[in-house]
Amino acid sequence: xxxxxxxxxxxxxxxxxxxxxxxxxxxxxxxxxxxxxxxxxxxxxxxxxxxxxxxxxxxxxxxxxxxxxxxxxxxxxxxxxxxxxxxxxxxxxxxxxxxxxxxxxxxxxxxxxxxxxxxxxxxxxxxxxxxxxxxxxxxxxxxxxxxxxxxxxxxxxxxxxxxxxxxxxxxxxxxxxxxxxxxxxxxxxxxxxxxxxxxxxxxxxxxxxxxxxxxxxxxxxxx
Numbered sequence: 657x658x659x660x661x662x663x664x665x666x667x668x669x670x671x672x673x674x675x676x677x678x679x680x681x682x683x684x685x686x687x688x689x690x691x692x693x694x695x696x697x698x699x700x701x702x703x704x705x706x707x708x709x710x711x712x713x714x715x716x717x718x719x720x721x722x723x724x725x726x727x728x729x730x731x732x733x734x735x736x737x738x739x740x741x742x743x744x745x746x747x748x749x750x751x752x753x754x755x756x757x758x759x760x761x762x763x764x765x766x767x768x769x770x771x772x773x774x775x776x777x778x779x780x781x782x783x784x785x786x787x788x789x790x791x792x793x794x795x796x797x798x799x800x801x802x803x804x805x806x807x808x809x810x811x812x813x814x815x816x817x818x819x820x821x822x823x824x825x826x827x828x829x830x831x832x833x834x835x836x837x838x839x840x841x842x843x844x845x846x847x848x849x850x851x852x853x854x855x856x857x858x859x860x861x862x863x864x865x866x867x868x869x870x871x872x873x874x875x876x877x878x879x
Contacts, residue, residue: 664728738821
């Protein structure tokens with residue numbers, strides 16, 4: 657079994673975000689890789705379908721069965737990509753978990769978390785990054801994370817899924833109980849669609865700050 661990671665919106669260098677968890681998994685003999693999403697890591701910026709294609713290409717790279725793990729916006733991507741025959745289970749980490757025909761914009765509400773640049777891209781509002789998305793990062797880790805923030809193609813917010821892999825593949829939802837960016841009650845609404853649910857006392861990026869907890873969840877689902 658291998659792990660394929662898909663990061664969330666407004667960031668680049670997906671491997672960096674997942675590395676603390678990937679290192680722990682490697683010590684237990686599990687190989688992992690992280691997708692590069694064209695919607696925020698390419699020029700010109702791709703869209704949701706390009707992100708899905710990038711994940712499917714990563715899955716194509718090996719015949720080995722895969723656990724497909726998505727964070728936040730990554731949940732949209734893995735829902736669409738997860739029909740791939742290599743995928744044995746989907747894992748959503750404080751993620752959006754859409755049904756067919758739903759878009760990221762359908763899960764909005766409240767004060768906007770991003771600002772539009774007027775060129776078809778948007779970024780997370782800088783003043784919200786640490787208090788909502790990284791409240792448990794130490795200063796060194798936060799500086800490294802902030803350097804990896806990126807603009808994203810705004811079109812992804814309105815694109816609707818045409819597949820819902822969780823309807824045919826087992827799925828696990830990891831509710832992050834201390835998440836200030838995605839309220840736990842909203843996560844639980846998404847989690848109601850999953851096969852099983854795990855709740856952890858962690859914030860929005862537990863694979864960075866509490867990798868041992870995330871690694872254990874993943875290890876249990878590769879057995």
